[in-house]
Amino acid sequence: MSDGLCLKNLRLALQGRVLFEVNFSVRPGEVQTVMGPSGVGKSTLLAAILGTLGPEFQVTGQIMLNGRDVTHMPPQARRIGLMFQDHLLFPHMSVAQNLAFGLPADAKTRKQVIQEALESIDLKGFEARDPATLSGGQRARVALMRTLLAAPDALLLDEPFSRLDDALKAQMRRLVFSRAQAAKLPILLVTHDPADAEAAGGAVLTLKAR
Amino acid sequence: MSHPKARPLWRIAPVLTVALLVGPVLFGIMWTVLPAIGLWRIGGVPALSLQPFQHLLAHPGLSTSLWMSFKTGVVSTLLAFGLVCVLVAGWQGTRVFFYLERLLSPLLSVPHGAAALGLAFLIAPSGWIVRLMSPWATGWDRPPDVLIPHDPGGWALIFGLLSKEIPFLLLMALAALPQTQAGERRMISLSLGYGRIWGWFLTTLPAFYRQMRLPVFAVLVYGMTNVDMALLLGPTRPPTLAILIVDWMSDPNLARRPQAAAAGVLQFALVLGALALWWCAERLITWIGQRVLALGYRMSGVLDDIGRWFSLAMGTFCATAILAGVLSHVIWSFAGRWRFPHILPDAFRLRTWDRYSADIADVFVFTMTLAAGVALVALVLSLLCLEAENRTGKPMNTTSLWVLYLPLLIPQVTFLPGLQIGLLQLGLGQGVWPVFISHLVFVLPYTFLALSGPYRAWDTRLGVLAASLGAYESRQFLVLRLPMLLKPILVAFAVGCAVSIAQYLPTLLTSGGRVQTLTTEALAVASGGDRRAIGVWSLTLTAAAWAPFGAALVIPALLYRNRRGLRDV
Numbered sequence: 001m002s003d004g005l006c007l008k009n010l011r012l013a014l015q016g017r018v019l020f021e022v023n024f025s026v027r028p029g030e031v032q033t034v035m036g037p038s039g040v041g042k043s044t045l046l047a048a049i050l051g052t053l054g055p056e057f058q059v060t061g062q063i064m065l066n067g068r069d070v071t072h073m074p075p076q077a078r079r080i081g082l083m084f085q086d087h088l089l090f091p092h093m094s095v096a097q098n099l100a101f102g103l104p105a106d107a108k109t110r111k112q113v114i115q116e117a118l119e120s121i122d123l124k125g126f127e128a129r130d131p132a133t134l135s136g137g138q139r140a141r142v143a144l145m146r147t148l149l150a151a152p153d154a155l156l157l158d159e160p161f162s163r164l165d166d167a168l169k170a171q172m173r174r175l176v177f178s179r180a181q182a183a184k185l186p187i188l189l190v191t192h193d194p195a196d197a198e199a200a201g202g203a204v205l206t207l208k209a210r
Numbered sequence: 211m212s213h214p215k216a217r218p219l220w221r222i223a224p225v226l227t228v229a230l231l232v233g234p235v236l237f238g239i240m241w242t243v244l245p246a247i248g249l250w251r252i253g254g255v256p257a258l259s260l261q262p263f264q265h266l267l268a269h270p271g272l273s274t275s276l277w278m279s280f281k282t283g284v285v286s287t288l289l290a291f292g293l294v295c296v297l298v299a300g301w302q303g304t305r306v307f308f309y310l311e312r313l314l315s316p317l318l319s320v321p322h323g324a325a326a327l328g329l330a331f332l333i334a335p336s337g338w339i340v341r342l343m344s345p346w347a348t349g350w351d352r353p354p355d356v357l358i359p360h361d362p363g364g365w366a367l368i369f370g371l372l373s374k375e376i377p378f379l380l381l382m383a384l385a386a387l388p389q390t391q392a393g394e395r396r397m398i399s400l401s402l403g404y405g406r407i408w409g410w411f412l413t414t415l416p417a418f419y420r421q422m423r424l425p426v427f428a429v430l431v432y433g434m435t436n437v438d439m440a441l442l443l444g445p446t447r448p449p450t451l452a453i454l455i456v457d458w459m460s461d462p463n464l465a466r467r468p469q470a471a472a473a474g475v476l477q478f479a480l481v482l483g484a485l486a487l488w489w490c491a492e493r494l495i496t497w498i499g500q501r502v503l504a505l506g507y508r509m510s511g512v513l514d515d516i517g518r519w520f521s522l523a524m525g526t527f528c529a530t531a532i533l534a535g536v537l538s539h540v541i542w543s544f545a546g547r548w549r550f551p552h553i554l555p556d557a558f559r560l561r562t563w564d565r566y567s568a569d570i571a572d573v574f575v576f577t578m579t580l581a582a583g584v585a586l587v588a589l590v591l592s593l594l595c596l597e598a599e600n601r602t603g604k605p606m607n608t609t610s611l612w613v614l615y616l617p618l619l620i621p622q623v624t625f626l627p628g629l630q631i632g633l634l635q636l637g638l639g640q641g642v643w644p645v646f647i648s649h650l651v652f653v654l655p656y657t658f659l660a661l662s663g664p665y666r667a668w669d670t671r672l673g674v675l676a677a678s679l680g681a682y683e684s685r686q687f688l689v690l691r692l693p694m695l696l697k698p699i700l701v702a703f704a705v706g707c708a709v710s711i712a713q714y715l716p717t718l719l720t721s722g723g724r725v726q727t728l729t730t731e732a733l734a735v736a737s738g739g740d741r742r743a744i745g746v747w748s749l750t751l752t753a754a755a756w757a758p759f760g761a762a763l764v765i766p767a768l769l770y771r772n773r774r775g776l777r778d779v
Contacts, residue, residue: 052674054603075677082678088671091775092693101689102679132775150679 002067004028005049005154005186010061012041012048019044020207021061026154026186031177031202033189040207042190046158049188050082051075065153081152081185083176085159087143089131095142096127102150117145121175137168144176148183155180157189161196173199220601223594227654228613230591234651235616238625239478241632245471250631252464262468266476269469271448276480279450282364283434284484286371291426293372294379297525298418299410300518302392310525311384317377317532319704319755321712323729324748326370326442327736328535330359331542333366336550338538344551353550359443367444371436373528375429379422385663386421390414405514412503419492424611428618430488431481435621438714438729442736451477452623459627459719470627478624536752542745562742569731570750577711577727577754580642584649585706585758588657592702595658596665597687606662614658617651626719633720645725648716649709657706664698665691694776697766704758711755728754 006025011018019041026032036042047053049063052075063071070078089098099114118126121141131139140160147155160176161169177200180187189200197204244250248259266272301307320328331337336353344350359366392414399409440450448454451473458470542548546557599605612619626648633644668691676686692699714729732747770776 050674050678052677074682075674076680076682078678079680080678082675084671084675086671088669088675089775090672090690090694092696092770092773101676101681104680130772130774132773146679152678156678 002064004030004066005032005188006062006064007049008062008064010048010059010063012044012053013058013060014056016058022205022207024203024205026188026202028184028186029181031187031189031200033191033197033200033202033204034207035190035192035194035197035204036207038192042207043158045207046156046188046190049156050080051078079151079153081147081150081155083143083147083155083157083160085162087136087139087160087163089134089139089142089146091132093131094127095123095129095131095134098131098142099146099149102146104151113149117149121145136164137172140164140168140172141175144172144179148179152185155185155187157187157191159191159193160189162191162193169195170199220594220598223591224598227591227595227658228610230647230650231613231616231654234629234647235620235625237632238627238629239620240628241635242471242474242624242628244628245468245631246475248468250635251468262472263476265469266472269454272451272454275448275451275454276476278364278445278448279434279452279477279480280484282367282371282440282444282450283430283432284487286368286375286433287426287430289368290372290375290379290429291422293521293524294376294383295411295415295418296407296517296521297380298383298387298392299407299414300514300521302387303396306522310380313529314377314381314384315701315759316756317529318381319708319759320374320532320536320752321708321729321755322374322436323438323442323712323714323732323736324539324752324755325374325532325535326439327732327744327748328538329370329373329531330366330442331538331741332531332535333358333369338534338553341551341553351551360446362445362447364445364450367440367450369531370439370443371433373532374439375433376525376528379425379429382422382425383418385659386418389421390417392418403508403510405508405510407514407517408507408509412499416496416499424615424619427485427488428615430484431619431621434481434484435477435623437623438712438733441733451480452621455623455627456715456718459630460723467627467631471631474621474624474627477621481621481624536749539745539749539752542741543749545742545745562746566743566746570746573726573728573731574750574754576725577729578707580646580649580727581707581710581754581758584646584653584710585657585703588650588653588706589661589699589703591654592658592661593665593692593699596662597683597691600665601683614655618655622715626715630719630722634722640722640724642721642725644720645717648720649713652713652716653706653709656709657702660702660705661698664695668695696769697762697776700762700765701759704762707758708755711751 004025004027007022009021009023011021013019022045024032034042034045044053044057048057048059051070051073053059059071061071062069065078065080070080089095090101093101095118096114099117100110103110103113114127115124118124121144123138123141126134126138126142131142134142157176161172164172173196177187187200187202189196189202191197241250246262248261249256297310298307301310332339334340334353335356335358340348340350340353348354359370392410395413396406396410399413400406402409404412435452437452437456440453441456444450444453449457455470455473455477458466458473461470541555543562544558544560545555546559546561548555629644629648638644672690672694673686676690681689711727712729713727714733717725717727717730728747728751732744732751735743735747766776
């Protein structure tokens, strides 16, 4: 029961008005999909789990990650990886520097780790490249790898496939889910594309406006 | 979000900044008011007295001086703001506007002194404009005997103020426009058949003016109270009130100080009066606007075209005038014999440069060191304040914005004389540090304003991503924000340098005339009337102000030549 990401009676309120309450757990290697119309609070839920909610929100309940209570931890200490739809790479850094950014500082063989990581996503020799010169699919792969190299305990995906064309979408879905499952990460996928939910194959929670 | 480590540095910076902005101003006002009402006097027992004011009011020509201060300030501000509104309304979103934007930094950074000296040569009876038309159009083979600049009507001064205030207001407008949805409003009003300008005044001006109010006030106060431009272009008998104050403050006869202080208080009252009038005009225009808003006049015909082209012609004329003034410094500094009405000198020589090079080198190094030091402190404080805003999640409110503008809204001639008197009382009257602090007071607002836009526009999702990768705020600040914002940071630094380099009155008054910068030297040389010497000093002054902007363009381009994603930041 203690493994994975577990939201216990997590209730979010904005100035006293309750937005929603959720209660679910995601086991390592499993996917939980959250769907719902825009404006229903999907991003708010993500921000609560990440720890980036503004002070105007009130959070009650618990967020447990592998048995740790992270509810009131700063985002940096939670070890929750994140992928956005825009696959934002830091524009002033090379591809290798982007990957090294999330790598724990005590990792001894940084250069080698990065080289192998690039090889594993078919981007061998891309270390010195300017991220702005990559294609959309390449950027997405680097962003995924940067998240995984930080060795997170869970993965949050915020519409990560919506900016890709259909062929790339299928490819990226396979890559993301297989990597995350191999690393035994609980995955929380926020999307409004039913095809994403289908490909993820896990439980689906639909947030409704209150 | 909880913050495990509350870093004192971030917490101290905003407090320190407010203290630096408010402290010298309040201290200065206090020490202006005390002598003005007799509570401080040289070699006498302090006692409440109206004598300084009585002396002041008995000064011949005082009412003319007051009127000149008021007229030149209000007319130049009205013209500058009106022109900027029509320029923005008529041209925003076009190619022309894009080119105007490129011109702003070089125009803005020409120090007021150098700009005024350049304009003075253009419009003088023996200047370039007359030379261009003589003798074929005018019939003059010697300069006409007309008092320009320094005309008693103050029009040369108004023109000078106008050409420096248009670029400043245009820059502020560029920062304000994105918050007014100007593009969308333009499309809607155009599609409903309104002329560009009239449509803009009806749909965008209210939101735009709300953003522009403080900059406009700052321009109004500067226009009414400035010393450097008034000294070089303004009327002389009698001059504006600000010039009188500086004359009395620099008078070897110390008995003039209380009178100068009283004049400083009067100047403040005059500015408050003008601001009150301006406020009434705002109300009136709003009232009228409410009544014509829905009448349906489109004004889309020839009036719209006239307005657009007139504003563009005026804007171009002012910009050309400043740049031509700089060019005239270049030519004069190398000029050999140059007779009227020849457009160019008969020969070019290095003689003037040879004569002044040793003096200039020393003053140049000192000016740049002072400017870099002041700009660096201002930059660090601005960065820390913005980072504090980012970390606490509390954006700046209206009160803090007024505090930021405070040094620009209180006339320099009101609080700087007091600052000098007060510092002398504390035994700190001479030396570099009072000058440093007084420069910092004026540099801080500009540095902060230059940096705040890009700093707040930084994509915070990058911060969220970095946090999810385990990076704490300090690392985000050092490894992400600073390098990504390198260009705006260097530009803010350059703005700070340019503002410090251009300071005249703070340098003159807080050092007791003992610290020489390029600006004080250029103005001192100007009173001698040697155009070649003026050319040498003014050109060096302009180059000093331009150099940091050049660096701010070149350094990021070199460092990030392989980073396409940063090129437009």
